[in-house]
Amino acid sequence: MARSRNSQRPGISTTGRRAGTFCLVLILALAAQATRVQVFQAHRYDDNPANQRQAIQRYDQPRGNILVGATPVTGSAPTGGRFDYKRTYTAGAQYAAVTGYSSQIYGNTQLEGTQDDLLSGTDKRLAGWALWDEIARKQNPGGDVHTTIDQAAQQAAMRGLGSQKGAVAAIEPSTGRILALASTPSYDPGTFAGSSNADQDAWNRLRADTDQPMLNRALRQTYPPGSTFKVVTAAAALAGGVVSDINAPTSAPYPYVMPGTTTELVNDTSACDRPNLSLDTAMTLSCNSVLGYLGVSTGLEPMVTMAQNFGFNDSRLDIPVRAARSNFDTTMNASQLALSSIGQFDTAATPLVMAMVAAGVANQGTVMYPQLVDKLTKSDGTTVQLMEPQPYKRAMSPAVAGQVQQLMTDVVQNGTGRNARIPGATVGGKTGTAQHGVDNSGTPYAWFISWAKPAGSSDVPPVAVAVVIADSDATDVTGGGLAAPIAKSVMQAVLNGRG
Structure with a gap:
């Protein structure tokens, strides 16, 4: 009898089928693991401190620049070391309160920090074809920050x-654009932008300096504003x-005896020692x-x-760098309110807020929202983002x-601010x-806040300034003596540039 065709085909043994199934499972497991590691856990491995690939990639090309006007105040220099490039600064100390630092060891601060993705080239807005760049992990040329x-x-x-x-x-009052941001010392x-021993030594010296040169006093330090706060009190009373x-x-x-106390609120000049003086x-x-009385009367x-x-x-308050919180207590008794109304008690302000x-x-x-960045661009100059003026709050009626004013x-x-007079300008x-300090034993803080415009102009003044001197060897430690001349020079610089 003839045998059927099927009976002539060699059979697959049970062992063979098991081996094939086992290999298939292994392949699927390996694919799943590869997918898990390369897709779902990619960012975890990327961000692992032990992974140096990102750091090497970050510094294998020049960093984008921070510009003042059309002029870069930063740059990049080849190192010849493990990291191809490091950050450089032109007039670094002059713009440190603006740029902050970018260090291969110590990270980034200020604009170098808030705009790091753009400057380093990792911002997705810089990509020509975002999906492909993400898959290929392509790093685009760093963009530029125009201040x-x-x-x-x-x-x-x-x-x-x-x-x-x-x-x-x-600040430019009509837009909120920050025209100057300075902090001294x-x-x-650039002295610690790299990763050498010299960079580490420079960092350690700066950190150990009791004068705190790395403290941004314009944004990150608050001071009792003293009598400059009387502008706020006058506005509230009106x-x-x-x-x-x-x-x-x-x-x-x-005399004015503060409510609930037997303490008089004293004046710095006897010319004030009269009742019923006008606000002017x-x-x-x-x-x-x-002003203490008017603050209490206002409530x-x-x-x-x-x-x-x-x-x-x-x-x-982000400019986009975050400023320290300026303080005016929301819970006070009447005597504390009297002191706060003249910028004392717990009242404290950054120079930014007083500007x-x-x-x-x-x-x-x-009041316009203060802004330190004008626009962000690609390396070829194409605009990535243009910052528009934004109102912060309506403080009072015109x-x-x-x-x-x-x-x-x-x-x-006619008064204590005579040192800020500018010929041909209304100031x-x-x-x-x-x-x-303890029992007011510390050197007083000298403040001056101001604005200026060409004489006869009905336009909004192009500049408003706040100056604080926290420590000085001068004998005349007053706002009019120390701070007003500095404000005058800043205002003159702006007015001369607009003339």
């Missing part, structure tokens, strides 16, 4: 501060109807008794609201702002000398 800084204003700020401990913040971030006519007598008594006279002479809630309209108590105060007054009562103008023309300002 709002005015070179002449920055130079004037640093020159004016000199060897003193202090800071300057200058400063440092050269906005609340406590004062309607800046030249009319107020009901402020003399009190601001021109910087009378503590009058805690309106005072808090006005302070917060200018940026106080904002813990998320916002001056800028808000100058801009008819509208009518009230006009009254405060007049108060500040009279301070410069408004307010001095401040804030006591601090």
Whole structure:
């Protein structure tokens, strides 16, 4: 009998089938593991401190630049070492408060930190074909950060501060563009940009320096604002109807005994030791008794609201670098409110926020969000992002702002701010000398806030400035004596550039 065709085919043994199945399982397991590692866990391995590939890749090309105007204030230099390039800085100390640092060992700060993805070339907005670049892990050329800084204003700020401990913040009131951001003593971030022993030694010396050159005093340090805060108090009193006519007598008594205490709020000059002074006279002479009384008369809630309209108590003030929180207490008794209304007690401010105060007054009562970056571009100049001016808050009406402007103008023309006068310009300002330390034993902080515009102009002033001197060897430690001349030079630099 013939055998069937199927019976002639050799059979597959059970052992063979098992081996094939086992190999298939192994292949699938290996594929699953490869997918897990290369796709789902890729970022975990990328970010592992033991993985040096990212660091090597980061420094295998020049870093994008930070520019002031059309001029780069940063660069990149070949190292000949493990990392191909390191960051360099032109006039590093002059712009350190703006750029921050980029170090192969110690990371990035300031704009070098907030814009690191763009500068290093890892920002997805730089990619020509984002999906393919992601798959291929291609690193694009670093983009550029164009700042709002005015070179002449920055130079004037640093020159004016000199060897003193202090800071300057200058703002364009109508847009919020930061024109100068200076902090002294400063440092050269290029001295520790690499990874050599010399870089580490430079870092250690800076960190050990008791003068804290790496502290950004314009953004990250708060000080009692002293009498410069009286601008906020005057605005609150006018906005609340406590004062309607800046030249009319107020009901402020003399002496003024703070509520709930037997303590008089004393003045720095006997010219203030009279009752019923007008708000204009009190601001021109910087009378503590009058402004403390008006702050209490205005009330805690309106005072808090006005302070917060200018940026106080904002813990998320990003320019895009985050500024320290300026403080005006929201819970106080009447005597504490009196002291806070003249910039003492727990009131504390960064120079940035006090520049916002001056800028808000100058801009008819509208405070603009401060911004340090003008635009972000690719390496070929193509715009990635253009920053638009953004209103922060409406602090007061234009009518009230006009009254405060007049108060500040009279301070410069007739009062404690005479050192800020500029020929051919209208200047408004307010001095401040804030006591601090145990029993006020510390060297006072000297403040000046101001704005300026060409004489006769009806436009919004192009510049507002805040200056603080935290420590100086000068004998005249006052806002008018130390800080006002620096503000004047910064304002002149801006006005001359707009002329």
